[in-house]
Amino acid sequence: MRHTLPIAPQFYVTAPQPCPYLEGRMERKLFTALQGEGADQLNNSLSQQGFRRSQNVLYRPSCTDCAACLSARIDVSAFRPSKSQKRAAKRNSYLQRRANSPWATDEQYELFRRYLDTRHADGGMADMDVFEFAAMIEETPIRSRVVEYADPKTGELIAVSLTDVLDDGLSMVYSFYDPEQPQNSLGTYMILDHIDIAREAGLPYVYLGYWVPGSPKMGYKARFSGLEAYMQGNWTRVDNPAALAEASHHPLSTAPIAEQVAGIQLPDRHPTKG
Numbered sequence: 001m002r003h004t005l006p007i008a009p010q011f012y013v014t015a016p017q018p019c020p021y022l023e024g025r026m027e028r029k030l031f032t033a034l035q036g037e038g039a040d041q042l043n044n045s046l047s048q049q050g051f052r053r054s055q056n057v058l059y060r061p062s063c064t065d066c067a068a069c070l071s072a073r074i075d076v077s078a079f080r081p082s083k084s085q086k087r088a089a090k091r092n093s094y095l096q097r098r099a100n101s102p103w104a105t106d107e108q109y110e111l112f113r114r115y116l117d118t119r120h121a122d123g124g125m126a127d128m129d130v131f132e133f134a135a136m137i138e139e140t141p142i143r144s145r146v147v148e149y150a151d152p153k154t155g156e157l158i159a160v161s162l163t164d165v166l167d168d169g170l171s172m173v174y175s176f177y178d179p180e181q182p183q184n185s186l187g188t189y190m191i192l193d194h195i196d197i198a199r200e201a202g203l204p205y206v207y208l209g210y211w212v213p214g215s216p217k218m219g220y221k222a223r224f225s226g227l228e229a230y231m232q233g234n235w236t237r238v239d240n241p242a243a244l245a246e247a248s249h250h251p252l253s254t255a256p257i258a259e260q261v262a263g264i265q266l267p268d269r270h271p272t273k274g
Contacts, residue, residue: 009033009042011261013062021212025066030260031059039141041267044167049264050230052209053164053173055139061210062260070229072211073169074191075237076198078226085223088185089192095149095158097193102144104134107157111176118179136174137162144173147197149190159186163194169205170198188220213241233263 009032019025034043034056043053050071051058061069081089109130116126128136137146142164149159159177163170172194177186194206211221211229221227222241229238255263 008266011264013257016064019063019066021215021217022066022068025068026063027061027069028063029059030062030257031057034058035141038267040143043142043164045265045267047164047166047171047207048168049233052207053140053142053171055135056141062257067231068212068214069210070213070231071207072209072221072230072238073205073207073228073235074195074224075226075228076169076195076204076206078237079195080225081192082223082225084185085188085192088188091184092149092186092189094152095189096152098148098150099145099163100148102137102140102146102162104130104137106130108137108146108148108160109133111157111160111178115176115179140164147190147194149177149186149193159190161190161194166203166205166207169203169207170194170201171207172209188223191224 011030011032014029014031016026016028019027032042032046034053043058046058046060047053049060051060052071060071061067063069112128112133116128120126144162144164147161147163148157150157158181159175161175162173164173165171172191175187175190177190191206191208198204198206205228208221208224210218211227212218213222222238227238228235230236
């Protein structure tokens with residue numbers, strides 16, 4: 001009988017780069033590879049500790065003097081739609097939802113390009129070509145879905161969300177939509193619909209990615225009731241976003257890298273018998 005010892009994931013840190021959300025600050029990320037038989041377990045465990053997936057990598061902000069980027073999720077049981085959110089749901093109720101395997105299409109890429117060119121022309125993804133887009137959608141070692149929203153009369157694709165299915169919720173990895181319909185609040189609608197999907201599936205959370213209190217680009221996330229943020233090793237209900245914006249910029253708000261890695265809880269991996 002032979003026992004093979006499990007190999008623990010290795011964690012690395014990116015070089016500092018200009019922060020895309022807060023002017024004059026530098027960002028840095030802690031990351032590890034997502035691969036092999038334990039990919040689902042690792043993704044579930046680290047997602048609950050503030051990590052996000054990008055293709056076959058899991059990452060979490062680890063800036064030297066700032067902790068403004070907070071992983072955010074919605075507690076489905078605590079969510080109550082606002083009046084404006086109810087209006088957004090009603091305006092888009094005609095859309096037909098279809099959940100597909102993670103496979104990129106030309107129609108998706110055309111919508112993605114229009115979205116970027118209109119809303120994020122100076123962002124880090126602005127130069128993404130069709131092959132890089134396909135990699136973003138298709139390179140997933142876990143259970144992922146492409147959730148599309150289309151006009152049932154014309155068949156036109158209106159919005160898309162690349163979504164991971166976790167043990168405790170849905171993680172909206174990346175979403176985009178028709179930029180010529182700002183009045184319809186499509187981004188808000190997709191979150192509302194994912195809350196409905198999670199509720200129907202008995203999943204307690206919808207993970208929204210990172211939220212930067214005080215950043216206009218991220219302000220919409222604070223409008224959802226039941227919002228929680230991952231801070232100092234725990235998920236905390238967000239009641240006062242303005243107070244978080246001030247506290248997260250303190251130079252002592254981030255622990256050293258060694259302490260961060262030591263505090264990560266990894267999933268149990270049993271030895272393989274052979």
